Amino acid sequence: MLAAFAFAGLYGWTAADSHWGRLQGLTQLQQQAALAVELARLPEHSSWSGSRWKAFLDGRSQAAGAPWGVLTVAQIGLEVPVFSDTSTLHLNRGAGLIEGTAYPSEVGNVGIAGHRDGFFRVLRDIRVGQEIELRTITSRYTYRVASVAIVDAADARLLQATAAPVITLVTCYPFYFVGSAPQRFVVRGILISSADSGRSS
Numbered sequence: 001m002l003a004a005f006a007f008a009g010l011y012g013w014t015a016a017d018s019h020w021g022r023l024q025g026l027t028q029l030q031q032q033a034a035l036a037v038e039l040a041r042l043p044e045h046s047s048w049s050g051s052r053w054k055a056f057l058d059g060r061s062q063a064a065g066a067p068w069g070v071l072t073v074a075q076i077g078l079e080v081p082v083f084s085d086t087s088t089l090h091l092n093r094g095a096g097l098i099e100g101t102a103y104p105s106e107v108g109n110v111g112i113a114g115h116r117d118g119f120f121r122v123l124r125d126i127r128v129g130q131e132i133e134l135r136t137i138t139s140r141y142t143y144r145v146a147s148v149a150i151v152d153a154a155d156a157r158l159l160q161a162t163a164a165p166v167i168t169l170v171t172c173y174p175f176y177f178v179g180s181a182p183q184r185f186v187v188r189g190i191l192i193s194s195a196d197s198g199r200s201s
Contacts, residue, residue: 044077049117052092056118059092069104071095071112071169072133076126080119082112082134091115098170101159104134104141104194109162113170116181120171123185132167132189139196143167143189151184158186165191 045053067081086096095114102108114120132143143166149158150173158168167189172181 043079043119045118047121052115052118055092059089062089064089064093067094069134069136072135073122073126073130074133075130076122078119078122080114086113092118095119098159101168102161102165104136104165104167105139107163107165109159110134110165110167111159111170112167116172116175116177116185120169121175123169123171123187124175126187131192132169132187134167139194141165141167141191141195142193144192145187146190147188149186149188151186153182153184155184158188167191 043056045056048056065083065085067083069082070079071082072079081094083090083094083096086098090096091114095112097103098111098113101111104110114123116123126145126148128145128148130145132145134141134143146166151158153172159170169187169189171185173183173185174181175185
């Protein structure tokens with residue numbers, strides 16, 4: 001009898017786990033599909049350079065990895081897919097995670113780069129106190145802009161690992177410059193909230 005109860009309990013647990021896994025998988029697929037539809041829209045590009053817009057359009061016909069998130073700063077009209085690296089193709093199609101920096105699910109410094117004459121040109125209008133939102137399929141992270149700095153191109157101190165969860169947006173500077181820009185425009189945000197499956201924490 002005890003064996004029968006144990007078997008029934010194991011079966012019930014397995015069935016519940018399978019059901020939960022199925023629901024979780026379906027939810028993630030729905031979220032991924034919604035993300036794909038959102039990112040399929042053409043971005044607002046009135047401030048982009050002509051060459052960057054052409055590179056973006058050319059990049060849409062090339063095979064690339066799927067973005068793992070969307071970066072948004074509503075106050076300046078920024079909404080950009082975030083890819084797992086800063087390859088030429090990915091930066092022509094969005095923004096990229098800087099090698100060696102953290103993912104948002106980790107405690108540390110999430111470094112994201114973008115082109116100054118493309119998606120990240122609107123960073124020129126960002127202000128301290130505004131909010132940066134980073135969404136993945138399962139989570140949402142909100143940061144508050146704590147500082148904006150202009151540093152030498154070789155100065156990588158703001159991309160170093162941190163003990164606190166922060167985000168660092170980097171683009172070349174000046175925004176309107178012919179040739180290789182000598183400086184970097186760096187925005188640092190501090191995590192103020194995160195949400196998983198619709199629950200804030």
